[in-house]
Amino acid sequence: MNVKTLCLGALSLGDQSGYDIKKLFEGALSHFHYATYGSIYPALRQLEREGLIDIRTAHRGGRPAPKMCHLTAAGHKALRQALTAASPTEQLRSEFLVLTYFSHLLSDERLAEILVEERERHSSTLAYLESIVDLPEHRPGTRFTVHAAIARHRAMLAFLDEQGPTLCQSRRSLDPEHEGTLPPLASNSPLVAR
Amino acid sequence: MNVKTLCLGALSLGDQSGYDIKKLFEGALSHFHYATYGSIYPALRQLEREGLIDIRTAHRGGRPAPKMCHLTAAGHKALRQALTAASPTEQLRSEFLVLTYFSHLLSDERLAEILVEERERHSSTLAYLESIVDLPEHRPGTRFTVHAAIARHRAMLAFLDEQGPTLCQSRRSLDPEHEGTLPPLASNSPLVAR
């Protein structure tokens, strides 16, 4: 799923400027995708070239004039096709989990710090999401994805409270001698083999 | 966090070939990162040029000779620094959530199909993870990340069972006339503004 398709999707909700679309990526979409101006503006220009959107400058006095983008019939069709054809994939890139996976290379203090910070991140995001999920203006699709994010952050909080202490303790019981030189993975380990 | 750092991390677990590292990305690491040969082999060559790893061809008769990679002292130091300096970020890219967010553009049948498939994905991954999480050969870091994945997939299953029907029903109660031309988001919506 590329930024072009996401922009078409955003425009299916109503005419918007590149700036507006960026806000959407920082807001509702941020829980499952992200994009910056550097990809949004080129995407919009390309979509215009392909005839999938119209761009017209809105000269409302005062403020800098935004270029409002509007889905054409062809754009609508292309969007539907893209969404229907997609076999939904998911990719998670979590540096937190990378760090904990390699936690044998971290100091106790650094590990504890990382765990606390991760907890705070989930906690504050969760509080925000819970405060907005029941607002009546959400479309069903929006509310669904907010619920998904809430479920995920709640689960991560519970997991951190349950397994965080275990991770810290398991390190203390290890011989401090062989730091970073643990034996190689057994080649028949399911995690290696699969 | 780039593939080079991940490769260094993999090698902190013991000497491995590029092929072995790929298996790690398909296995234990797959729950929070991914990489293909096209990025792993160039990364390894670059790490060798930088003196962070040694590569030597293992001539064990028969099989094609793997090039075993070994962390140098400099590599170990670089890895520790990279892991300590990282301020852990997380990014999720879920086409499933993109599709549900824009579900006003999908047919009822397609939406139902997507929900069922997503449920199956989480269900089968969860079953696998639960079958291996208690194996004694896991390092604490490995077990921690497996628990994290289990927590996430369980939460998603519960969420799908709870909110999936709601999403389908909310569509049926909508006027079928204005498909795809829902009113623009209120500009004061928290999801837009934030």
Place this chain on the structure above:
DNA sequence: TCGAACATGTAAAAGGTTACATGATTAC
């Protein structure tokens, strides 16, 4: 004998981020 697993790599292209560049307006 045939497919799966082992094993390494390249080249082109796609895709995106980062940093830079600019400037008006509004609210405090």
Place this chain on the structure above:
DNA sequence: GTAATCATGTAACCTTTTACATGTTCGA
């Protein structure tokens, strides 16, 4: 007056994916 917000864009760089290319060995 000054910081935040509105508003658009480019260029260089980085990273990664995709598709291709090749060949061996083991087990059924």
